[in-house]
Amino acid sequence: MVTKSRFVTELPKQYDPKLVEADVVGLWSREQTYDLVRKHRSRSKKFYFLDGPPFPSSDTPHIGTSWNKVIKDTVIRYKRSRGFNVRDQPGYDCHGLPIELAIEQKFGVHAKKEIQSLGLERFISECKTFAETNAAAMTLAFEDLGIWMDWNKPYMTHHDYYIECDWWGIKQAWTKGLLDHGQRVVHWCPRCETVLSDYEVVLAYTVLRDPSIYVKFPLVNNPKEFVLVWTTTPWTLPSNVGVMVNPNFEYAKVSAQGETYILAKERIEPVQVETGQSFQLLETFPGSELEGLTYRSPLETLVLAQRNVQNAHRVVLSSEYVTLTEGTGCVHTAPGHGEEDYEVGEKTNLPVLMLVDDQGRFLPEAGKYAGKPIRETNSEIIDDLKSIGFLLYAGEIEHRSPVCWRCKTPLIIRATKQWIIRIAQMKDLFVKEVDSTLWIPEWAGANQFKNWLQALKDWVISRQRFWGTPLPVWTCTSCGKDRVIGSKQELTESAVTNVDIPSLHRPWVDAVKLRCDCGGVMNRVEDIIDVWFESGGASLACLGYPANATDAKFWWPADFIVEGRDQITAWFFGLLRHGIVTMGRCPYKTVLMHGFALDSAGREMHKSLGNFVTAHEVAEKFGRDAFRYYVLQSTLWEDLQFSWDAIRQYQGDLSTIWNTYVFASTYMSLDKFSPAKVPLSGLKRSLRAEDRWLLSRTHRVIKDVTKLMDEYKIHEAVRRLKEFLVEDLSHTYVRYIRRRTWVESQSRDKLAAYATLYAALKAALTMLTPIVPFLMESIYQHMLRNAEPKHPETVHLLDWPKYESKWVSDSLEEEMKIVQELLSSIAELRMTKALKQRQPVPQILVATNSSTVKNTLRTYSALLREQANSRRLKLVPKRIMPELDNPERFGRTKFAEGELFLDLKLTKSELSEGLARDVVRRMQQMRKEMDLKVDSFVYAYLVAPGKDEASLLRSQRDYIAGEVRAKQLKITSDETKVQLPYYTKQWQINGATFEFGLCETSKLGQKGRVEKAPTTEPQ
Ligand SMILES: [Zn+2]
């Protein structure tokens, strides 16, 4: 077999993200790169990434969701590069209210019963189609962004295998005695006609303008004396059964207009202010003395239930829920409509009145108000209280109030019977599991999540809706016994009706009847399961558990999850609850929390606000890599304030990075540099100090970035890599080696620079691949793939670079900082002396006591002389400084560790070299204007303004000819006009006019006309 020659090849000069990305998309699809990479790692150590499933309620992912997916993709690519076998299945949360509401809108349905009339079969099919269509569209958008996940096989929560895992989970709770059916006070959406959980309640709020009324409850034994209560929900007064007071506060009787009111003493003043009343203080006493005081319901003549209720209308004590921050200190208590009311009512034996139906209308027992929507009844109740003389004052108040997170209807609180998993008593286990999980950032778990868990309540898992996993509970119509079904097989074995149904959804599953032990028939309970129970079970369900236990044994628990900060109370919590209920532990080991994507003013992005931007739009304008790079550099757990200007700026970084590779590829390809033939290991003795410095920086960045990526501090890794590429490579090393790369011969000095640069660029390329995969794949394919025989088909098969401590040198890096400080001091000094950088000086003298500076002058002597453009660099003792105190001869300046002197006495030799450099710079400029290749040769003319200049330049002929690649260089001071087809141009140097002419050697003799260029010096 003939070995192909292997060397670095040329990268296109311009970074055009559109071309780069189109090219790479084509390559990945042609060579099925994703499959290749997955297969390559399939036998390695496992890394189970679990995707938090988005709701496919729209076909366009929010930019925040795209950011989320980019983070995931970066972690997955990184772990693969580190050799892991990564599980990368994406998921969609297909059930739930968002989708039901979309279908309701499509059919103009306004109430739950209209769904029944539309036909449940049709409704469910529409929901399924809607979810699947949107999921497919979102998949396309994610794939387009370059997200490498297993898009052929996403887990979808509405598939039967997934529903079976939900059923298994419910059965686990049942078997462990945790599943319960009982009364709970819950948040209820009267439009969607279903219960919502605490963690859904925190998702959306609105500011409501509600009544703020002071109501007089007359005492049984004295109709002129009243307990004064305050409420913002007059509609709950028909359900009032008690008044709470705080036994530890001081209460008072006050008089006004011949009546007596009881309220907390500290509230007298604020209540007077709000109501405009003036109270006379009669007496004070502790709140505990009010216990058992009875009153008559102010609405007893209007509300049937208020007349019939037993053991009610009395004062009870609560030190926990009565405060002095608002109201009167006498709290209206309706256990049917308040969690705290319910709790206190249970302890003090108050009855529960609940007079509101599923749609938020009063039940018949509400008497005068029966059939009316509750919130709309507020003003009628206020008017009634006024006319029967029990209203002290009615005002208004604005307050934040929870709304349904999907339909935005204000929620109400009502007591209903629900299915519950009892977890409230397991708080200690929850906290212990959080402690054994790695949270990034740490405070998200230690503070936010644990705070949330302090209020851990039982899990209300039933929902009164349609599109979801049916609750697998069947109840006997004869004896009332419940039975929980854990799988489709169990259902088949127990059914007495046909179970050959299209899916496990309603309404088909509703028709399946079971036989009870008592001989009776069992019907399914109509409820479905909370979608957060479903997504909470994702770590097992997506593995096909429990039917497929083998995969779960290999993969479970998940190694890593990452979602936005709203998931503290949602998915992170749901997974933990499900894991503890079913498996007794948290189903994830590491959790990363990211922020929200907001607009530049810090507002949420919504189509309705007109500030909605998609990742696709960003990618269209600036490229996918620019989007990825932009979102990944942003501190992960802080909110991202999206800005087009910022993206433009970050795209500039990518151009700088590209240009650094272009520089290397231009010269290495020209010299056919072969890193395999000329490895770094063989050039150790030819390495200059600055080469060893770059290798030290390279290994330090490998170490830092590896650690940061392992800790999921991706934004810090991105910033660290940028610093390395832009500062260390582009601004420093590349500038220092320009002259070495320009040398014609294959000197070991040049090869050492190439080998060093190559090692640094290849390490950076591999580390940047998870972040900007299109850009890095393109650079790899164009420039590096052919450079070494062992190079694989794609950049993604390169192993993560190995950190080697032997290359790291603290002193080299510290001394380089001094080099940079010295060079910038010298540059400033030259400016004050109007001495061009290109003009060599005979010597620079440095006076210092610092041993580090002395070492620096030794280590970096050659680099310093070259970069400072000085023939000599000398350390001088401080005592001779007075001799240097001669401003005519020496420019001097201080730096942090000493003083330096620039010798200004220029000999003919330095003058000629300075002038030659001025000439070279302008001829280089002309080569660029002629669009010459880096390696093409020219003939050159140089017309100097006088004999002196011509003579100075003749002494530099070889230098000039070498630098501008001139086969012949004619230097004259005649008036001779340069002949066409030379490209000619006049230049002003040191106040005199020079004329140069260049012609590519291959063109000479051709008859084409060459335009004469403008004579002014370009800016
Ligand atoms: Zn709703």
Ligand SMILES: [Zn+2]
């Ligand atoms: Zn039975």
